[in-house]
Amino acid sequence: LKEGKAEVLHKPGEAFYNPAQVQNRDLSIAVLREFFKLRDEEAASKKKDGKEEEKHQRRVLEGLSATGLRAIRYAKEIEGLTEVVANDFSAAAVESIDRNVKHNKVEEIVKASHADASLLMHKAKQVEKDKFDVVDLDPYGSATPFLDAAVQAVNEGGLLAVTCTDLAVLCGNHSEACFAKYGCTSLRGKHCHELAIRIVLSSIESHANRYKRHIVPLLGVYMDFYVRVFVRVYTSASAVKWSASKQSMVFQCTGCGAYHLQPLGKVVERGNSIKFLPSLGPPVGELCELCGYKHQLGGPMWSQPYFQPEFVGRVRAQLWGDQAGFASYKRVCGLLTALEEELVDQPLFYDLSVLASLLNVVCPSNAAFAAPLLKAGYRLSHSHTSPMAMKTDAPVEALWDIMRGWVKDHPVKKLKEGSPGFRLLQQESKHIVDPDFTVTAEQRKEDKASRSTPKYMPNPTPDWG
Ligand SMILES: C[S@@+](CC[C@H](N)C(=O)[O-])C[C@H]1O[C@@H](n2cnc3c(N)ncnc32)[C@H](O)[C@@H]1O
Known part of the structure; x- marks a missing residue:
């Protein structure tokens, strides 16, 4: 061989x-x-x-x-x-x-x-x-x-x-x-x-x-x-004291998948010494604020x-x-390019196809979903582990604002009463982003013609060719 x-x-x-x-x-x-x-x-x-x-x-x-x-x-x-x-x-x-x-x-x-x-x-x-x-x-x-x-x-x-x-x-x-x-x-x-x-x-x-x-x-x-x-x-020995602050527990909703991270603690510097403060209480209640389902606890993970x-x-x-x-x-260069373009400081992500399937609605394009988030000043990237990933610093409520805007023009197929999607649609908009903001087909065409990486990616593909 x-x-x-x-x-x-x-x-x-x-x-x-x-x-x-x-x-x-x-x-x-x-x-x-x-x-x-x-x-x-x-x-x-x-x-x-x-x-x-x-x-x-x-x-x-x-x-x-x-x-x-x-x-x-x-x-x-x-x-x-x-x-x-x-x-x-x-x-x-x-x-x-x-x-x-x-x-x-x-x-x-x-x-x-x-x-x-x-x-x-x-x-x-x-x-x-x-x-x-x-x-x-x-x-x-x-x-x-x-x-x-x-x-x-x-x-x-x-x-x-x-x-x-x-x-x-x-x-x-x-x-x-x-x-x-x-x-x-x-x-x-x-x-x-x-x-x-x-x-x-x-x-x-x-x-x-x-x-x-x-x-x-x-x-x-x-x-x-x-x-x-x-x-x-x-x-x-002193760097080891920071370790707990580099790791988080993950509270993840069993209904809509919304997740919240809880660092195991934080370190504060006081003069020449550092003090470790364990985290106080969970970042969310027992039930998800978005859909009312229970949270699961995962981790700790490197955050x-x-x-x-x-x-x-x-x-x-x-x-x-x-x-x-x-x-x-x-293959490996492709993978590494995708990795390099990820938002390095945002652990985990949501997947567009999952957001759409929870509402039983046709999936928006990446560009249609990205536009309102970027307009509101949030950052967004994909992930090397999933092409439909939406890795962002926007709160999860903003993602659902966009999806609620999307369903106005796209029919929702039958949703079971009490299901996470049904409950998410009942929620009032949080007005974090303007869900109606969109990129026109013309702008998308221009984007496609001018570069290989869509504008909503944080780092344009580096010149490695
Ligand atoms: C997946 S293979 C390694 C493949 C190799 N690294 C490569 O790139 O082709 C795992 C090997 O680990 C060996 N192995 C399993 N437990 C071991 C141990 N405790 N100490 C040393 N070798 C071990 C097995 O005999 C086996 O050959």
């Missing part, structure tokens, strides 16, 4: 290999290249400030390596790596890693290791120089059994890359299992994939906090059948940004600039 610069001799049944994960591996290579560049830039700026330059060996651990394909690609496609440890606890997998390392002539860099990944990481954490610059976890299902060791085995400012494929658990089908594994309750809804990313981040942060460490997310995505996050790990737009842009440019090297560059 060939992928990137690696060629793997693969016996079916011997070690796990999934061709569909090429996107995951391509993305990871581009992220690692940019991460090491970032570290070089940081070291250079420290040197400029007269501080001692930190020497990094550039060691990577692939804790769950199967055929060794990913580790071999890292060694061949990322410049300057000194060591890549390709570990697996299956003897057959290690045999396959050994064979493939030789076949690809990367014995100098890639070292096969036969151990339980957690045990290996717990050993590595004991000596500073044995810690890794990058720890990559790509398990079957959830990565949570490995997190405790992983957050300790990464060196200062190092990178932890985590895949979780248990989306049924993370997306609200097995909320109880989610709580058991991640310490967070998942919820259903169109935003469930973004919530999944945020739950994984919250879980990593909580493991890190036990060792006076905290995370800084660089990039998180939902792809195909998994979520993948890349976070840097730092040590700081700070889950990606850094500038870093995402750099990774995208990396993939775009090496089209011959990355088989999946088009």
Whole structure:
């Protein structure tokens, strides 16, 4: 099998290999290249400030390596790596890693290791120089059994890359299992994939906090059948005090899906010290003010940004600039462009098709829905996890104002009395936005002709072509 610069001799049944994960591996290579560049830039700026330059060996651990394909690609496609440890606890997998390392002539860099990944990481954490610059976890299902060791085995400012494929658990089908594994309750809804990313981040942060460490997310995505996050790990007892203020509970209505976030607390600075204040009471009552149904409680989830737009842009440019090297560059660049255009500071979103289906009415176009919100000064974007997403800083009442305006001209099919949609239509308008404001067909045509990204997107598509 060939992928990137690696060629793997693969016996079916011997070690796990999934061709569909090429996107995951391509993305990871581009992220690692940019991460090491970032570290070089940081070291250079420290040197400029007269501080001692930190020497990094550039060691990577692939804790769950199967055929060794990913580790071999890292060694061949990322410049300057000194060591890549390709570990697996299956003897057959290690045999396959050994064979493939030789076949690809990367014995100098890639070292096969036969151990339980957690045990290996717990050993590595004991000596500073044995810690890794990058720890990559790509398990079957959830990565949570490995997190405790992983957050300790990464060196200062190092990178932890985590895949979780248990989306049924993370997306609200097995909320109880989610709580058991991640310490967070998942919820259903169109935003469930973004919530999944945020739950994984919250879980990593909580493991890190036990060792006076905290995370800084660089990039998180939902792809195909998994979520993948890349976070840097730092040590700081004082930064850990802010952790609860970076996470929120989610109160979500079981009728209309309206959600409200409640940070676990806030931190106030008093002189030289900081004080943590737990949140006071829930942000909403037991019943939803819009439709009268009950709220469900989900979380905690990471409610700070889950990606850094500038870093995402750099990774995208990396993939775009090496089209011959990355088989999946088009798909991954598309995904990263969508991610970069998301409102970075607005957790979760509403889905236009859900708003319309609650009222049993034909769905407005994105542009028709966006116009009144933008006119009123709110921001709006889509989400890389859903094309019908409306991610906005407008209150949910404004969205229903628009939908009530929409139904004036579009017939509502039968709605059951007492249903959430029926109750939403009974509500008085909150007059937060002008629901009758619209963009004309002429303006839309102009928009389409003048740019690839509609005007209602916050950031025009960057010039990366
Ligand atoms: C999904 S596969 C890894 C795929 C690989 N990262 C890739 O990109 O092709 C998961 C691997 O983890 C290994 N594994 C599961 N639990 C492990 C543990 N506790 N320690 C080490 N390896 C483990 C399995 O044997 C399997 O080969």
